[in-house]
Amino acid sequence: MRPLTFRAAVLALPLMLGACATNPEASTDYTAVSANAFVAANYRAADALALQLRGKLADDKPLIMATIVNIDALEQTSMLGRLVSEQLSTRLAQGGMKMLEMKLRNSVYLKRGQGELMLTREIGEVASTHNAQAVVVGSYAETRDAVFINVKVIQPTTNLVLAGHDYVLAKEGTVRSMLQSN
Numbered sequence: 579m580r581p582l583t584f585r586a587a588v589l590a591l592p593l594m595l596g597a598c599a600t601n602p603e604a605s606t607d608y609t610a611v612s613a614n615a616f617v618a619a620n621y622r623a624a625d626a627l628a629l630q631l632r633g634k635l636a637d638d639k640p641l642i643m644a645t646i647v648n649i650d651a652l653e654q655t656s657m658l659g660r661l662v663s664e665q666l667s668t669r670l671a672q673g674g675m676k677m678l679e680m681k682l683r684n685s686v687y688l689k690r691g692q693g694e695l696m697l698t699r700e701i702g703e704v705a706s707t708h709n710a711q712a713v714v715v716g717s718y719a720e721t722r723d724a725v726f727i728n729v730k731v732i733q734p735t736t737n738l739v740l741a742g743h744d745y746v747l748a749k750e751g752t753v754r755s756m757l758q759s760n
Contacts, residue, residue, distance in 0.1 A: 581675040611640040616752060620662055623743045624669035627714070627731055629742035631675075640676040642704065643667040646727065658756035659718060662727060666714060678708055705734035712740060720757060724749050 589663050619639060635641075646659040673678040705713055716729035731741040747753050 595691045602732065604755045610665045616747065619745055619747055620665035621669045622723060623727070623729055623745050625673070626674065626743040627666075627729065628670060628673045630743075631712075631731060634740050635675075635711055636650060636677075639709060640678040640682060641731070642678050642713045642714055643670075644715045646716040646729070649728075651685055652717070658725065658753060658758050661716075661756060662716070662718070666716075666729060670714070677728045678710055710734065720749065722749070725753055725757070 609706075612710075643663050645655050646655045646662045646666075648656065648659065667677045704710070712730060712731050712733055714731050716727060718725050718727045720726075725743065726746050728744050729742065731738050732738070732742055
């Protein structure tokens with residue numbers, strides 16, 4: 579057998595590297611998730627909150643993430659509201675903030691199918707019980723073509739807004755389907 583020439587070896591390199599991948603579908607899935615406009619919009623919102631919060635919070639106390647609710651019915655949410663909340667919390671945790679996972683707590687009332695809903699009167703009590711320094715709250719409003727989302731970080735002892743961010747999601751197929759699911 580003849581030895582490979584340099585040119586042939588260079589051309590064969592991508593094939594050899596591809597064969598070394600343990601799970602090629604995993605890298606494709608990761609790329610799709612990281613490039614998803616929905617995830618990217620939520621991560622940008624969390625990054626904006628984190629930037630505004632620099633120097634305003636203690637490092638040793640957690641934050642609580644409330645479920646993003648429908649602005650026209652504050653005791654209701656959707657798959658969209660729950661997923662936005664999850665992604666905001668994840669991104670804040672990735673940035674080094676201590677996020678308290680409320681789904682693991684028995685003492686918080688969870689409305690079936692809705693999530694961690696918190697009204698203004700409940701925020702102080704829940705935050706105090708869990709020694710949280712702030713609560714991330716938010717709402718969404720839908721129009722025919724878009725979903726407008728508002729998120730705020732509230733200091734529960736004073737009800738002061740420490741940070742806030744507004745953004746808009748196109749009401750395309752995926753977003754539309756998440757709004758219909760309750």
